[in-house]
Amino acid sequence: MSTDGDGSIKVVPVRHVGRWVGVAAALVVVAMIVHTLLSRLPTGQRACQGTGASRVCHAVTEWRFSWDIVFHYFTTSEILHGLLITLELTVIAMAVGIVLGMVLAVMRLSPNRVLSGSAWTYTWFFRGTPVLVQLLVWFNIAILYPRISLGIPFTALSFFSVHTNTVFTPLEAACVALGLNEAAYMSEIARAGLLSVDEGQVEAATSIGMVRRQTLRYVVMPQAMRVIIPPTGNEVISMLKTSSLASVIGVIELLGAATNIYSANYEIMPLLLTASLWYLVVTTILSIGQFYLERYFGRGALRTPPPTPLQRMRHDLAGIVAKFPSRRGLAGAVER
Amino acid sequence: MSETASLMVEAIGVRKHFAGVEVLKGVDLKVGRGDVACLIGPSGSGKSTFLRCINHLEKHDAGELLVDGQLVGYELRNGKLYERNDKQICAERARIGMVFQRFNLFQHLTVLENITMGQVRVLRVREDAARARARELLERVGLAGRDGYYPAQLSGGQQQRVAIARALAMDPKLMLFDEPTSALDPELVGEVLDVMRDLARSGMTMIVVTHEMGFAREVANTVYFLDAGIIEEWGDPREVLAHPSSPRLQNFLSKVL
Ligand SMILES: Nc1ncnc2c1ncn2[C@@H]1O[C@H](COP(=O)(O)OP(=O)(O)O)[C@@H](O)[C@H]1O
Numbered sequence: 197m198s199t200d201g202d203g204s205i206k207v208v209p210v211r212h213v214g215r216w217v218g219v220a221a222a223l224v225v226v227a228m229i230v231h232t233l234l235s236r237l238p239t240g241q242r243a244c245q246g247t248g249a250s251r252v253c254h255a256v257t258e259w260r261f262s263w264d265i266v267f268h269y270f271t272t273s274e275i276l277h278g279l280l281i282t283l284e285l286t287v288i289a290m291a292v293g294i295v296l297g298m299v300l301a302v303m304r305l306s307p308n309r310v311l312s313g314s315a316w317t318y319t320w321f322f323r324g325t326p327v328l329v330q331l332l333v334w335f336n337i338a339i340l341y342p343r344i345s346l347g348i349p350f351t352a353l354s355f356f357s358v359h360t361n362t363v364f365t366p367l368e369a370a371c372v373a374l375g376l377n378e379a380a381y382m383s384e385i386a387r388a389g390l391l392s393v394d395e396g397q398v399e400a401a402t403s404i405g406m407v408r409r410q411t412l413r414y415v416v417m418p419q420a421m422r423v424i425i426p427p428t429g430n431e432v433i434s435m436l437k438t439s440s441l442a443s444v445i446g447v448i449e450l451l452g453a454a455t456n457i458y459s460a461n462y463e464i465m466p467l468l469l470t471a472s473l474w475y476l477v478v479t480t481i482l483s484i485g486q487f488y489l490e491r492y493f494g495r496g497a498l499r500t501p502p503p504t505p506l507q508r509m510r511h512d513l514a515g516i517v518a519k520f521p522s523r524r525g526l527a528g529a530v531e532r
Numbered sequence: 533m534s535e536t537a538s539l540m541v542e543a544i545g546v547r548k549h550f551a552g553v554e555v556l557k558g559v560d561l562k563v564g565r566g567d568v569a570c571l572i573g574p575s576g577s578g579k580s581t582f583l584r585c586i587n588h589l590e591k592h593d594a595g596e597l598l599v600d601g602q603l604v605g606y607e608l609r610n611g612k613l614y615e616r617n618d619k620q621i622c623a624e625r626a627r628i629g630m631v632f633q634r635f636n637l638f639q640h641l642t643v644l645e646n647i648t649m650g651q652v653r654v655l656r657v658r659e660d661a662a663r664a665r666a667r668e669l670l671e672r673v674g675l676a677g678r679d680g681y682y683p684a685q686l687s688g689g690q691q692q693r694v695a696i697a698r699a700l701a702m703d704p705k706l707m708l709f710d711e712p713t714s715a716l717d718p719e720l721v722g723e724v725l726d727v728m729r730d731l732a733r734s735g736m737t738m739i740v741v742t743h744e745m746g747f748a749r750e751v752a753n754t755v756y757f758l759d760a761g762i763i764e765e766w767g768d769p770r771e772v773l774a775h776p777s778s779p780r781l782q783n784f785l786s787k788v789l
């Protein structure tokens with residue numbers, strides 16, 4: 197046992213050899229990616245400057261990933277309009293999905309067999325068929341129902357009647373199809389959340405005289421949220437991208453706008469990249485929102501809530517700053 | 533009916549079965565206003581089930597159960613028993629406080645919000661009045677200043693005292709305790725029993741399921757020994773606990789003491 201001059205014992209941290217090898221490998225891969233992203237290709241042309249003896253020529257190159265074209269289209273009105281439609285689709289479909297999903301989950305857990313059976317059947321049907329098929333069916337719904345009318349069944353009485361295609365646009369068909377499909381998934385997520393709440397919570401609420409609806413709203417739902425939010429965040433991000441399927445039925449959302457442009461100018465890769473970059477931007481924003489939502493609904497669940505990324509960064513910086521003087525100082529300053 | 537009028541709880545031949553198994557086989561019990569009854573008995577004898585019948589968390593199958601002179605869950609009109617609707621049952625329940633073995637505090641709410649919830653949502657008390665009452669009750673259970681804590685940040689004994697305050701906030705006429713100290717570390721049992729002792733002294737009618745024989749002996753007016761769904765023996769705690777006459781109670785006491 198070796199001790200320092202002042203008698204305190206020196207702490208030697210464990211060396212993580214494997215971890216350093218991993219870090220080195222990761223750095224190499226990152227370097228390769230950055231290199232290829234920023235690489236340039238020769239166009240086959242040469243550019244020359246000057247005349248006579250001072251004439252210099254060099255091969256003309258261009259970005260492998262055509263970044264100039266990617267960023268040129270990034271903010272064009274066509275792409276931005278597509279982005280707006282994508283956001284609209286995502287928001288409406290998720291709103292339908294979440295509200296209907298919650299209703300279905302509560303129905304599914306109801307002691308009433310008819311209610312729970314209907315909810316089960318709904319989920320079975322909408323989860324059991326491809327979402328692309330559902331999109332096409334809603335898009336073509338006028339084949340089954342050329343007119344929408346409200347009347348009394350089995351009689352000729354009708355209060356109003358309109359052509360389906362005049363009120364049901366492709367965008368609306370996409371909202372309905374994606375929303376109803378999402379509800380099936382959301383209902384399972386919500387059900388898992390509701391089941392995760394301890395039975396004792398319901399008993400306690402009941403014992404102070406709350407009725408079933410109040411218990412659900414004020415006691416069960418808020419606690420179920422902690423379990424419901426993370427997979428719902430997943431669903432939102434997934435919906436953002438699934439909404440691109442709507443381009444199949446002629447909705448010009450983000451991907452639709454990109455394909456429209458490249459079918460005219462053949463800049464296929466740059467425009468796919470433009471669309472991808474926008475999807476990444478929105479996903480990033482959504483992830484940040486999800487973090488704070490989770491924190492809000494997780495209150496009370498842990499004795500000390502986890503730090504926000506900002507708090508963690510500040511803590512890490514403080515740690516690094518604090519490290520330097522202690523290197524020069526005496527050992528034994530370990531506990532700081 | 534002068535005796536009935538002075539009774540807070542009266543059970544006559546209460547029966548309850550789950551899936552063919554009879555758990556309560558005709559329980560008789562009487563608790564006067566301001567009295568404390570302790571219910572003791574081995575695990576699985578039906579103590580929790582009986583308490584839950586009293587505030588209608590469970591429906592009893594047969595027998596009569598009266599709280600404050602009213603049939604629990606039913607109404608007698610013109611010689612017929614009418615089942616009460618959910619709303620009426622909830623209103624009845626609001627006046628019967630219940631304290632659970634595992635506290636069951638609302639995990640997502642602060643201590644103060646736990647205590648105001650029932651006042652605001654059920655009794656329709658104004659928010660600020662509910663808060664004032666909650667602070668008063670927190671002081672009474674020795675937790676003044678813990679308003680903003682979440683249940684997970686409190687010790688078991690503190691949580692159980694908040695649970696008692698939550699029940700008291702409903703201004704109950706009867707308090708039911710289901711093994712309130714069984715989930716606590718031994719050194720925390722005392723602080724909860726102290727609060728309960730104060731409550732009994734203040735004149736609250738209480739039915740307490742417990743294994744704390746010292747508490748039963750000191751506080752209870754009557755102790756009931758429930759065994760396999762039957763009240764096997766009952767009476768004055770000093771008498772019953774010191775000189776049990778039934779061999780089953782003798783056996784039980786030799787195990788818990
Ligand atoms: N909801 C239920 N369904 C089926 N059996 C139950 C239910 N609740 C309690 N029981 C049974 O009733 C018996 C008495 O339970 P309980 O009243 O909790 O006993 P104690 O509180 O005295 O330990 C036990 O055998 C238990 O398994």
Ligand SMILES: [Mg+2]
Nearest residue numbers: 579580710711
């Ligand atoms: Mg029990």
